[in-house]
Amino acid sequence: MSALDIAINRKVYRTGGGExxxxxxxxxxxxxxxxxxxxxxxxxxxTTLLSIVAGLDRDYEGTVAPARPxxxxxxxxxxxxxxxxxxxDNVRLALDPPPREEGRAEALLREMNLGGQLDSYPGHLSxxxxxxxxxxxxxxxxxxxxxxxxxxxxxxxxxxxRLRDSLVTLWQRERPTVxxxxxxxxxxxxxxxxxxxxTAGPGRMVLDMPVDLPRPRSxxxxxxxxxxxxxxxxxxxxxxxLDTKKDAEDAA
Amino acid sequence: MSLARFTVxxxxxxxxxxxxxxxxxxxxxxxxSALLPGPATxxxxxxxxxxxxxxxxxxxxxxxxVAASFVLAMAAGSAIGMLMGRSRPVDGLxxxxxxxxLNVPALVIIILCYxxxxxxxxxxxxxxxxxxxxQTAVILREGARSVDPQxxxxxxxxxxxxxxxxxxxxxxxxxxxxxxATRTGLSLIWKIVLVVELIGRSNGxxxxxxxxxxxxxxxNILAYSASFIAIVLAIEGLVxxxxxxxxxxxxx
Numbered sequence: 454m455s456a457l458d459i460a461i462n463r464k465v466y467r468t469g470g471g472e473x474x475x476x477x478x479x480x481x482x483x484x485x486x487x488x489x490x491x492x493x494x495x496x497x498x499x500t501t502l503l504s505i506v507a508g509l510d511r512d513y514e515g516t517v518a519p520a521r522p523x524x525x526x527x528x529x530x531x532x533x534x535x536x537x538x539x540x541x542d543n544v545r546l547a548l549d550p551p552p553r554e555e556g557r558a559e560a561l562l563r564e565m566n567l568g569g570q571l572d573s574y575p576g577h578l579s580x581x582x583x584x585x586x587x588x589x590x591x592x593x594x595x596x597x598x599x600x601x602x603x604x605x606x607x608x609x610x611x612x613x614x615r616l617r618d619s620l621v622t623l624w625q626r627e628r629p630t631v632x633x634x635x636x637x638x639x640x641x642x643x644x645x646x647x648x649x650x651x652t653a654g655p656g657r658m659v660l661d662m663p664v665d666l667p668r669p670r671s672x673x674x675x676x677x678x679x680x681x682x683x684x685x686x687x688x689x690x691x692x693x694x695l696d697t698k699k700d701a702e703d704a705a
Numbered sequence: 706m707s708l709a710r711f712t713v714x715x716x717x718x719x720x721x722x723x724x725x726x727x728x729x730x731x732x733x734x735x736x737x738s739a740l741l742p743g744p745a746t747x748x749x750x751x752x753x754x755x756x757x758x759x760x761x762x763x764x765x766x767x768x769x770x771v772a773a774s775f776v777l778a779m780a781a782g783s784a785i786g787m788l789m790g791r792s793r794p795v796d797g798l799x800x801x802x803x804x805x806x807l808n809v810p811a812l813v814i815i816i817l818c819y820x821x822x823x824x825x826x827x828x829x830x831x832x833x834x835x836x837x838x839x840q841t842a843v844i845l846r847e848g849a850r851s852v853d854p855q856x857x858x859x860x861x862x863x864x865x866x867x868x869x870x871x872x873x874x875x876x877x878x879x880x881x882x883x884x885x886a887t888r889t890g891l892s893l894i895w896k897i898v899l900v901v902e903l904i905g906r907s908n909g910x911x912x913x914x915x916x917x918x919x920x921x922x923x924x925n926i927l928a929y930s931a932s933f934i935a936i937v938l939a940i941e942g943l944v945x946x947x948x949x950x951x952x953x954x955x956x957x
Contacts, residue, residue, distance in 0.1 A: 509861055527862040533855055537877040537955045546873055547863050574955040594863075 457483040457506070457522075457598065457630055461515035464501055474655035475501045476513070481649060481661065485597075486628040490645030490664075492635055498656030499634040500530070503600045506632060526591030526629070528604040532583040534575040540586045541571045547594045561589040565619055581612040588616065592623050599629040603636065614672070617644060621668070642680050643672040660688065742924040751928035759913060760932060766909040767933065770826075770898045774833035775890060781834070782841025782886065787879070789842065790849020803846075806839025811897050819905045829901045836897050841886045848882030880952045887945060895937060 464476040475498040483489050493499055504510040508521035526547075534543045544558040545551055552558065562571055565585040575583055584604060591599060601620075605613040621644065624631055635641050641648050642664060650660040662684075666676045727744055734743035742750075754760035789796040789803075815832040822828035852875065860874040902911025910933050917925045 507862055509858055523864075525862060527859075529855070529859075531855075533859050535856060535859075535873060535877070537880075538873065539955075546865070546869075549864070549866075551869075576955065 455519075456485055457632075458516070458518040459483070459502075459506065461502070461505060461513055461517070463515070464498065464505065464510075464513040476505075477655040477657055479515075479651075479656065479658055481658065483630055483632065485630055488624060488631040488633065488644060488646045490633045490635060490641035490648045491651060492638060492641045492648055493651030493656065494636060494653045497651040497653040499651065500602055502656070503527070503602050503632060503634060506598075507600055522598045524594050524596045524598070526594070526596035526599040528584075528587050528591045528599075528601040530602050530604070530606065532575070532580075532587040534583055534586055534590075536575050539572045539574055540567060540578065540582075543575070543586055544590045544593050547590050549594075558589070558593050561593055562586070565589055581608055581616070584608065584616060585619070588619065588623075592627070595627060596629050599624070599631045601631070601633045603634055605640070606637075617672075618669075620644070637672075638681055638684070639672040639677055642666070642677045643670045643674070740923065742927065746924050747927045747931060750924040751932055754925065754928055755932075759908070760929065763908060763910050763913050763929070764932060764936065766906075767895070767898055767902065767911065768936065770830060770833065770901070770909065771891075771895050774830045774837065774898065775894050777830065777834040778837035778841055778890060778894070779883075779886065782838045783845045783883070785838070786842035786845025786847075787849045790846040790852075796846070803839050803842055806835075807843065811836045811900065815897075815901050815904060824905045826906075829898075829906055832901050833894055833897045837890050837894055840893065841890060844882050844886040844889070845879065848879040852878045877952075884945070884949050884952070888941075891937065891940065891945070895933070 459482070460480040461476050462478065463474065466473045466475055479502070491499055491502065501510065505513055506517055507525055507527055534540075535546065538546065540562060541558055544562060548558065559568075559571060562568065562585075565588065567582060567585055567589075570578060570582060575586070578586065588604070591601075605616050608616070617640070633641070633644060645664050648660075648662050648664055649658055650662070651657065652659050664680070666680060670677055730741075731743050734741045734746075738746070751760065785799070789799060814835050818828040818832035818835070822831060856874050856878070857870075860870045865874065898909070899911035899914065902909035903915040906912050910929050914926055914929055917923075917929070
């Protein structure tokens with residue numbers, strides 16, 4: 454896959470009587486292999502944007518190229534595992550044709566410390582384990598494009614950080630293009646090569662910013678903290694309401 | 706204390722219940738054994754019917770009719786129900802038909818089928834199947850309405866081919882409804898099959914019951930009824946329950 458070109462003029466949800474503009478005048482290009490974070494408050498159309506890029510939602514004005522990338526991985530806000538499939542079969546679901554022998558699915562699960570839960574059903578896994586299975590499912594078909602929609606909210610901080618580390622490791626090894634949606638500025642600064650900031654209702658881009666902090670980074674590290682301070686000093690209004698604890702709780 | 710021990714052992718409780726029923730039957734038969742033959746008399750009649758009479762072939766005919774009409778009704782009813790549950794226009798168009806189908810007396814359908822199609826096997830099986838289609842459709846429509854679109858979106862993202870999507874993402878959500886339709890269907894269908902046989906067939910349990918009715922042969926009526934009930938219970942225990950356990954293993 455070459456670069457991802459996104460130009461969404463308008464995305465409207467029709468409700469009862471009126472219409473609700475979810476996204477407007479959103480245009481940007483993501484070079485292949487870039488880790489792009491998209492930050493914005495609740496209701497800024499972040500999830501809508503990912504649905505459009507994934508080809509799930511085609512009811513919008515504009516163009517996205519490539520329109521339906523062949524191999525995409527999608528990590529949703531909730532794990533969305535099939536409850537009737539074991540961890541192993543949930544991951545294998547992404548492989549075509551379905552494998553008959555052990556392979557990449559099992560290797561990924563083992564790598565994420567789920568070697569003992571290969572044949573467990575999602576109902577028997579903890580929230581963090583389910584998210585790891587979802588992450589493995591997104592990675593197993595070696596995606597060219599990886600879409601993540603606030604994948605680590607409602608997890609305790611150490612678990613979330615372990616999953617972020619896994620994500621960065623996998624990304625560095627296989628270099629898919631990543632669109633990572635979050636409302637947590639620290640998380641975005643600790644993960645991304647670049648951050649787009651969106652405003653709410655309708656979602657418009659207000660800032661497109663490269664992040665050139667050295668890796669590995671930590672969301673609680675001094676480099677991220679300094680970058681965050683600098684950003685908030687520069688754009689105090691722009692990011693209001695973004696980086697608070699309340700947002701995180703709302704999402705949970 | 707002793708009560709708690711009984712509830713733990715479900716099988717012994719069932720056994721006691723069955724023995725109690727037999728004892729009541731035996732006691733009641735003592736007052737007038739012509740109107741209500743005792744269990745021993747009925748068992749002897751059943752053995753005679755099986756060895757020298759038509760019991761086995763009649764059971765075979767009836768079972769074959771139950772199986773054929775069950776398969777037909779489940780296939781047609783499921784397809785109609787899934788279509789109606791998925792599409793509002795289809796639902797609106799045919800809802801009235803379903804209400805009609807649920808409320809036309811079984812006897813009317815049976816008589817009309819015999820009149821229109823003729824006194825033959827096709828008419829018999831069609832009549833029974835028609836009686837069950839509406840009920841199956843209503844149950845499966847409920848199931849199709851409750852399907853989780855989020856899991857189907859996962860199937861879309863993974864680009865699952867149609868067959869795999871049905872098998873892994875869509876149909877498992879309907880299993881509980883299939884099982885409900887199977888249960889109610891089986892108990893409804895075999896009762897209707899007997900009526901169909903009574904009216905227009907010259908073999909099968911229903912036909913033979915009609916014959917014994919004309920001879921006031923209560924022992925044989927009970928022998929036939931008990932034999933068929935035993936078979937239905939065996940199907941429930943040996944086929945349906947293991948199947949259900951298999952399909953809902955992940956819930957355990």
